[in-house]
Amino acid sequence: MNDPLGTSPGPLGAPDKDPLLVLDRAAKRFGAVHALADGSVTLYPGEAHALLGENGAGKSTLVKILAGVHRPDSGTLLIEGRPVVFAGPADSRAAGVSIIYQEPTLFPDLTVAENIFMGRQPRRAGRRIDRGAMNRAAAEVFARLGVRLDPQRQARGLSVADQQIVEIAKALSLDAKVLVMDEPTAALTAVEVERLFDVMRTLREQGAAVLFISHRLEEVFASCQRVTVMRDGRFVSTAPIGEVTVDSVIRSMVGRDLDALFPKTRTAPGEVVLEVEHLTREGVFEDIGFHVRGGEIVALAGLVGAGRSEVARAVFGIDRRDAGTVRVRGRQLPNGVPAAAMAAGVALVPEDRRQQGLVMDMAIDRNIALASLPRLRRLGLIRRGTERELASDWAGRLQLKFGGMGDPVATLSGGNQQKAVLGKWLARGPSLLIIDEPTRGIDVGTKAEVHRILDGLVAEGMAVLMISSELPEVLGMADRVLVLHEGRITAELSRAEADEDTIMRAATGYAAVAS
Amino acid sequence: MTAQATAPALPTERFARGAALLRARELGIAIAVLLVFAATTISNHAFANAHSIQQLLTGASLIALLGVGETMVVVTRNVDLSVGSVVGLSAYVVGDVFKHHSGFPVLLGYVLGIAIGAAVGAVNGAITTVTRVPSLVVTLAMLYVVRGVDGVVVDGRTIDPGAIPKSYTEVGYRTFLGVPWLALIVAVVVAAAGYAMRSFRASRDLYAIGSNPEAAALAGIPAGRRVFSAFVISGALAGLAGSLFLALHAQVDVTGGNGYELTVVSAVVVGGVAIFGGSGTVLGAALGALLLNTINQALVAAKISSFWNEAVAGGLLLAAIAFDRWLGLRVARSLQSVQGAHRDA
Numbered sequence: 001m002n003d004p005l006g007t008s009p010g011p012l013g014a015p016d017k018d019p020l021l022v023l024d025r026a027a028k029r030f031g032a033v034h035a036l037a038d039g040s041v042t043l044y045p046g047e048a049h050a051l052l053g054e055n056g057a058g059k060s061t062l063v064k065i066l067a068g069v070h071r072p073d074s075g076t077l078l079i080e081g082r083p084v085v086f087a088g089p090a091d092s093r094a095a096g097v098s099i100i101y102q103e104p105t106l107f108p109d110l111t112v113a114e115n116i117f118m119g120r121q122p123r124r125a126g127r128r129i130d131r132g133a134m135n136r137a138a139a140e141v142f143a144r145l146g147v148r149l150d151p152q153r154q155a156r157g158l159s160v161a162d163q164q165i166v167e168i169a170k171a172l173s174l175d176a177k178v179l180v181m182d183e184p185t186a187a188l189t190a191v192e193v194e195r196l197f198d199v200m201r202t203l204r205e206q207g208a209a210v211l212f213i214s215h216r217l218e219e220v221f222a223s224c225q226r227v228t229v230m231r232d233g234r235f236v237s238t239a240p241i242g243e244v245t246v247d248s249v250i251r252s253m254v255g256r257d258l259d260a261l262f263p264k265t266r267t268a269p270g271e272v273v274l275e276v277e278h279l280t281r282e283g284v285f286e287d288i289g290f291h292v293r294g295g296e297i298v299a300l301a302g303l304v305g306a307g308r309s310e311v312a313r314a315v316f317g318i319d320r321r322d323a324g325t326v327r328v329r330g331r332q333l334p335n336g337v338p339a340a341a342m343a344a345g346v347a348l349v350p351e352d353r354r355q356q357g358l359v360m361d362m363a364i365d366r367n368i369a370l371a372s373l374p375r376l377r378r379l380g381l382i383r384r385g386t387e388r389e390l391a392s393d394w395a396g397r398l399q400l401k402f403g404g405m406g407d408p409v410a411t412l413s414g415g416n417q418q419k420a421v422l423g424k425w426l427a428r429g430p431s432l433l434i435i436d437e438p439t440r441g442i443d444v445g446t447k448a449e450v451h452r453i454l455d456g457l458v459a460e461g462m463a464v465l466m467i468s469s470e471l472p473e474v475l476g477m478a479d480r481v482l483v484l485h486e487g488r489i490t491a492e493l494s495r496a497e498a499d500e501d502t503i504m505r506a507a508t509g510y511a512a513v514a515s
Numbered sequence: 516m517t518a519q520a521t522a523p524a525l526p527t528e529r530f531a532r533g534a535a536l537l538r539a540r541e542l543g544i545a546i547a548v549l550l551v552f553a554a555t556t557i558s559n560h561a562f563a564n565a566h567s568i569q570q571l572l573t574g575a576s577l578i579a580l581l582g583v584g585e586t587m588v589v590v591t592r593n594v595d596l597s598v599g600s601v602v603g604l605s606a607y608v609v610g611d612v613f614k615h616h617s618g619f620p621v622l623l624g625y626v627l628g629i630a631i632g633a634a635v636g637a638v639n640g641a642i643t644t645v646t647r648v649p650s651l652v653v654t655l656a657m658l659y660v661v662r663g664v665d666g667v668v669v670d671g672r673t674i675d676p677g678a679i680p681k682s683y684t685e686v687g688y689r690t691f692l693g694v695p696w697l698a699l700i701v702a703v704v705v706a707a708a709g710y711a712m713r714s715f716r717a718s719r720d721l722y723a724i725g726s727n728p729e730a731a732a733l734a735g736i737p738a739g740r741r742v743f744s745a746f747v748i749s750g751a752l753a754g755l756a757g758s759l760f761l762a763l764h765a766q767v768d769v770t771g772g773n774g775y776e777l778t779v780v781s782a783v784v785v786g787g788v789a790i791f792g793g794s795g796t797v798l799g800a801a802l803g804a805l806l807l808n809t810i811n812q813a814l815v816a817a818k819i820s821s822f823w824n825e826a827v828a829g830g831l832l833l834a835a836i837a838f839d840r841w842l843g844l845r846v847a848r849s850l851q852s853v854q855g856a857h858r859d860a
Contacts, residue, residue: 067733068735069732069733088735089732089733089734089735090735090737091735092735093735099733101733105727105729105730105733105734106727106730107722107723107726107727107730107731107793108726108727108793109722109725109726109789109793109794110719110722110723110726110793114719118719118720118723118734118736119716119720119723119734119735119736120716121716121719123716127715127716128714128715129713129714129715129716129719
């Protein structure tokens with residue numbers, strides 16, 4: 001464990017070969033947050049190496065260190081045995097490291113070919129860019145990938161999958177020694193994933209090393225020779241793929257019993273709080289009907305783009321509905337009036353807390369008090385004291401970890417930001433909480449805390465409508481699961497009926513098991 | 516899967532049309548110039564004589580020249596508002612040097628103007644890239660600073676035509692095959708800059724920085740250095756424009772170049788340079804300058820109050836921005852419907 005070099009290099013990375021890249025005990029802090037405490041990974045020529053870990057395990061920070069974006073506070077990086085320090089992304093690229101980021105990083109105004117060759121365009125006499133050669137080279141890379149894309153078209157408007165393909169083409173054209181892929185398959189179709197694996201194989205045969213990050217374990221087992229697991233910013237283990245199983249990998253990723261992650265108090269559901277009938281928004285979702293009782297968590301599951309967040313937005317009134325009714329405690333909500341929903345006791349914690357949930361530069365206490373200001377007002381004025389009192393109260397109840405109440409909310413870690421958003425809405429004392437991706441991008445420990453908070457609220461009788469893309473979270477927390485597929489409810493499952501398989505089938509539209 | 520094989524053709528085709536439309540922007544402005552010219556000529560035949568065409572070109576030249584530098588700055592998602600004051604300062608200082616040193620070489624007059632402008636540009640670039648204060652604020656402040664310095668230097672005086680060597684002012688009125696020298700000089704600068712903006716890695720970096728700053732950083736583009744260079748070039752061209760201003764008018768006081776900065780930004784935007792960076796050409800900006808000046812002269816020829824001139828220029832600016840926005844929305848919508856079809860397939 002302290003010696004990642006000593007682990008077996010696996011079937012393709014023969015032990016007699018010297019490692020291409022060694023990252024040893026790299027650490028990186030951002031303010032008070034330890035994004036990476038011990039990032040260690042060793043890549044041998046010719047291997048595909050999986051890097052696994054939950055959201056917040058430090059994988060992306062590790063990738064950005066390899067990319068030269070972040071400079072580690074401590075630790076060493078060796079490339080072909082030589083210690084290197086990257087001053088910026090250009091250094092990393094020059095050292096033969098090529099990165100495919102999770103989020104495509106294209107220039108929308110430039111052509112596809114120029115996107116691939118930015119900063120290293122083929123040139124002719126007089127250092128002038130040779131556009132013909134550049135377009136041909138791009139076409140060649142696309143041919144290698146087996147995709148049809150016009151090198152001369154503008155990158156603006158490419159589908160996410162096509163953008164990802166341009167990213168892959170960029171990395172390929174570099175003839176990198178080390179190729180790092182941060183969830184490259186998330187937006188790709190099965191055929192494209194197959195092609196990507198072919199390309200990975202070719203690269204490995206040429207002696208390159210691939211560091212592959214994916215949440216799809218089946219892909220990892222199909223394409224990688226070794227696997228490194230990280231948890232809470234630390235290296236956990238490296239092992240040949242043959243020596244691990246899906247279960248053992250998940251156990252080392254999570255590092256604790258699933259029960260501890262998903263506390264669940266049995267509560268008898270109370271009266272119906274939210275009743276939605278025939279809710280329709282044209283082209284987005286259709287004929288959505290469900291109810292949520294006090295004291296229960298109803299989960300909206302489904303693939304990204306199935307319309308889950310959109311349903312929540314229409315219920316809350318951010319988007320107008322074209323048809324259908326929304327009732328809270330029996331009283332109909334007017335169409336498209338969030339203020340009315342708030343007055344009726346509905347709170348919405350959005351998915352994107354940085355953009356929609358918090359005012360990042362504003363103080364922590366002010367953020368928490370923000371949704372409760374009408375209540376705190378005396379003669380139209382807000383007293384700083386009452387504001388702070390309310391915020392401290394909720395910070396304590398949610399075990400918020402912070403420096404000072406007056407610090408900008410941006411200084412909090414992702415998990416604590418999420419708690420702050422929660423506190424902001426809970427301070428209003430809502431009877432229905434709609435929460436979109438409650439634990440996206442936060443570390444395992446805080447995740448469990450957020451779950452415990454939700455469980456506590458439900459035990460007190462609150463109704464919760466939860467949207468989540470993480471199946472374990474849905475299975476662990478929900479009393480009932482509604483599965484959406486392309487804007488329609490394809491299954492309603494009780495806690496007993498719900499399992500990974502039935503949800504995935506309904507989410508992909510293979511089976512409509514409406515009960 | 517079949518959707519994957521067939522669908523990409525659709526957005527590409529739709530896109531090709533959108534892109535062609537954008538590329539045709541320069542053509543569109545050129546046509547607009549001709550239309551305004553033709554319409555004015557019909558109502559006032561005197562408009563089409565050689566002299567007034569020369570005036571059209573000469574009048575647009577300085578703004579077009581400033582537009583070249585401004586384009587380089589704007590494509591990086593920045594803006595240079597200090598150019599008007601730089602024109603004034605460089606024109607006066609060069610004139611003052613001629614006034615007090617009668618033997619001062621004519622060519623050095625231009626070099627001096629360029630140097631003054633480049634120095635101001637370097638300050639703009641350094642402050643913008645080091646402090647990361649928005650260039651809108653930095654160059655607005657610089658506009659006032661340079662205006663103030665100009666006021667102190669000028670101290671209420673005026674440079675008179677008598678003080679400037681004749682060989683210097685020649686540039687302002689001589690013609691070659693009927694085309695004013697000034698217009699030829701600017702045309703050469705526009706052509707050279709236009710070619711350079713397409714053909715060198717460093718200039719493509721400018722577009723990349725404006726198109727997606729985060730991606731530019733990840734691609735290892737030295738954004739600070741590039742943006743700095745763009746400001747220096749913009750300043751230098753503004754300095755050159757100041758030298759030419761002196762040659763053209765042969766006299767200059769404290770008001771020289773007043774208000775040029777907004778005319779230049781208008782010309783650049785009307786010329787199709789995206790105000791949020793990433794796209795646009797120097798040719799478009801130059802044609803934008805020509806269009807604004809043609810409308811200006813047309814209003815004069817039609818004996819319409821000169822106050823209307825500014826209103827028309829402003830209206831044109833709004834129209835250009837609305838058109839870009841409309842185009843962007845249309846492209847986005849057509850792509851959305853394609854992706855919708857994609858999902859259904």
